[in-house]
Amino acid sequence: MSTLLAVEGLRKSFGGIRALDECGFEVPEGTVTALIGPNGSGKTTAFNVITGYLPADAGTVAFRGNPVRPDPCRLQRLGLGRTFQQARIFPGLSVLENVVLGRAQPWHALPRLRVSGTDRHRARDLLEEFGLAEHAGSHAGTLSYGQRRLLEFAAVLMGEPVLVLLDEPTAGINPIMIEAMEQHIRRRHAQGVTFLIVEHEMRLVMRLCDPVIVLDRGRLIACAAPAEVQTDPRVLDAYLGD
Amino acid sequence: MFTALLVALPLIIGQHWQVNLLVFTLMYAGLAAAWNLLGGYTGYPALGHGAFFGIGAYAMAIGTNHIGVGAGYRSFLLVLPIALATGVAVLPIARLLMRTRAATFALLSITVMFMVQTFAYNLRSLTHGSEGISVPLAPFPATTFERPFYYAMAALLALTLLVCWAVRTSKLGLSLNAVRDDEDRARGLGVQTELVKLVAFALSAGLTAGFGAVWAYYVTFVFPGFAIDPLLSLGVILMAFLGGRRTLWGPVVGAALIVPAQQYFAYRYGASHLYLVAYAALFLLVIYLLPDGIIPSIAARLTRLTRLTTRCAHTPRAHIADSIADKDSITDKGERV
Numbered sequence: 053m054s055t056l057l058a059v060e061g062l063r064k065s066f067g068g069i070r071a072l073d074e075c076g077f078e079v080p081e082g083t084v085t086a087l088i089g090p091n092g093s094g095k096t097t098a099f100n101v102i103t104g105y106l107p108a109d110a111g112t113v114a115f116r117g118n119p120v121r122p123d124p125c126r127l128q129r130l131g132l133g134r135t136f137q138q139a140r141i142f143p144g145l146s147v148l149e150n151v152v153l154g155r156a157q158p159w160h161a162l163p164r165l166r167v168s169g170t171d172r173h174r175a176r177d178l179l180e181e182f183g184l185a186e187h188a189g190s191h192a193g194t195l196s197y198g199q200r201r202l203l204e205f206a207a208v209l210m211g212e213p214v215l216v217l218l219d220e221p222t223a224g225i226n227p228i229m230i231e232a233m234e235q236h237i238r239r240r241h242a243q244g245v246t247f248l249i250v251e252h253e254m255r256l257v258m259r260l261c262d263p264v265i266v267l268d269r270g271r272l273i274a275c276a277a278p279a280e281v282q283t284d285p286r287v288l289d290a291y292l293g294d
Numbered sequence: 295m296f297t298a299l300l301v302a303l304p305l306i307i308g309q310h311w312q313v314n315l316l317v318f319t320l321m322y323a324g325l326a327a328a329w330n331l332l333g334g335y336t337g338y339p340a341l342g343h344g345a346f347f348g349i350g351a352y353a354m355a356i357g358t359n360h361i362g363v364g365a366g367y368r369s370f371l372l373v374l375p376i377a378l379a380t381g382v383a384v385l386p387i388a389r390l391l392m393r394t395r396a397a398t399f400a401l402l403s404i405t406v407m408f409m410v411q412t413f414a415y416n417l418r419s420l421t422h423g424s425e426g427i428s429v430p431l432a433p434f435p436a437t438t439f440e441r442p443f444y445y446a447m448a449a450l451l452a453l454t455l456l457v458c459w460a461v462r463t464s465k466l467g468l469s470l471n472a473v474r475d476d477e478d479r480a481r482g483l484g485v486q487t488e489l490v491k492l493v494a495f496a497l498s499a500g501l502t503a504g505f506g507a508v509w510a511y512y513v514t515f516v517f518p519g520f521a522i523d524p525l526l527s528l529g530v531i532l533m534a535f536l537g538g539r540r541t542l543w544g545p546v547v548g549a550a551l552i553v554p555a556q557q558y559f560a561y562r563y564g565a566s567h568l569y570l571v572a573y574a575a576l577f578l579l580v581i582y583l584l585p586d587g588i589i590p591s592i593a594a595r596l597t598r599l600t601r602l603t604t605r606c607a608h609t610p611r612a613h614i615a616d617s618i619a620d621k622d623s624i625t626d627k628g629e630r631v
Binding site for chain 2: 103105124125128129133134136140141142143144145149152153154155156157159161162163164165166167207208211
């Protein structure tokens with residue numbers, strides 16, 4: 053199994069707080085890797101630095117074997133998609149348009165039709181898969197929070213990513229929706245998409261993910277199979293404290 | 295039908311002051327539509343479009359005085375080159391401004407406007423400073439003097455609306471709307487935000503300069519405080535907000551209501567600047583009562599009404615609550631056009 057994403061020596065401070073401190077880990081291709089850790093351990097910061105939303109103070113990110121300058125637009129085009137902790141969508145656009153936007157366009161495609169026939173076809177298929185087809189024409193802003201999470205995920209998949217970074221995909225949504233989300237992740241994983249998931253719902257992490265990466269105070273403290281992580285004294289210490 | 299009306303209007307209306315008013319209405323409609331490309335579709339609160347208007351006006355004044363394109367109708371040939379040149383020339387400053395957002399962007403855009411005004415006051419060799427430049431009076435017959443300007447403004451308005459329409463129905467428009475809703479996420483989905491923002495800025499500024507050029511030729515005198523006017527920037531925004539800044543025709547509707555009203559108040563209360571108080575009051579009212587503007591509000595009410603009636607015919611009660619809650623105005627295909 054080759055390494056899809058390799059992070060090395062990542063550092064990021066906010067004032068006096070070190071959110072990431074020589075943080076390094078790898079995401080092997082074809083896995084559903086979890087990134088867990090207590091609150092404030094730097095998980096989301098790691099996501100933001102990797103995808104270029106925050107500049108790193110130091111460290112390198114390599115994607116598909118090549119070092120990359122983190123920039124959200126470029127990374128998307130290289131096959132890295134991400135979702136956000138707060139389920140970000142475009143509330144003023146229709147649900148269908150939200151999905152269509154997930155497919156990156158070359159600059160010379162800008163004068164083309166807003167939503168082309170092929171766009172619509174593919175977006176409809178995705179919406180069908182995510183159970184949002186009946187809302188295709190509504191403002192995305194009218195969707196429930198759980199539906200927004202699904203829509204955000206669907207839009208990312210429209211770009212046919214190789215690696216998807218999901219930031220707490222099940223936060224704030226009901227148990228049925230959590231199950232649905234899990235099914236979607238499993239289905240896409242079976243089709244060859246690699247995942248890196250920040251998640252607090254431990255039962256989900258234990259069933260779905262392997263390996264599990266544990267961060268504490270911006271450092272990597274464990275990276276192993278879920279069963280091992282559960283009994284790792286350092287991990288227990290980080291979560292329970294002393 | 296709108297075009298036919300536009301063409302016929304000055305032929306029906308003979309009074310000079312009436313055609314004069316129409317010229318300004320068309321100009322403001324076009325300016326508001328041009329502003330809307332950046333302020334409405336892209337969501338960047340540009341407050342300094344007076345700068346580009348002034349640049350267009352000065353370019354026209356300097357062009358007719360020095361280049362010698364000839365008077366009369368030939369001077370109108372300068373309008374499109376001025377618009378194009380301004381659109382390209384603003385790119386470096388647009389790049390700088392577009393690195394900021396929201397309030398910072400708004401403040402910087404005002405700053406740019408005052409910078410341009412300061413240049414106009416001080417580059418005396420080019421602009422004659424506070425003396426201003428006069429543009430050669432167009433040799434049109436006195437009885438129908440306004441007509442060529444009216445048609446020039448109408449043509450430019452048509453061009454502006456065509457550009458707006460083309461933007462709205464293209465991937466560019468979708469990308470701009472995404473930038474308006476959530477620029478960071480748009481970037482993460484592979485939207486070339488830098489590029490599309492620059493295109494919107496250039497189109498908006500270029501078209502605005504075109505109107506400035508026609509205006510300069512019409513009023514025959516360009517003066518810094520007059521050509522680069524903060525009130526023009528604000529008035530244009532008010533019109534776009536009133537009509538509906540996410541729509542194609544909103545700015546036109548807004549201008550059609552505000553320009554005549556403003557003229558009326560200015561005439562009624564003289565130069566007492568009382569109309570400015572009315573401006574402010576109207577702005578507050580629009581934001582409180584019609585935050586989406588006239589066109590979207592009416593459209594929403596109409597769709598609600600038609601749905602209510604059709605649904606009532608089928609199932610009397612169950613869906614009424616639904617249709618009241620459901621207030622979008624999107625087509626079946628899922629696009630907002």
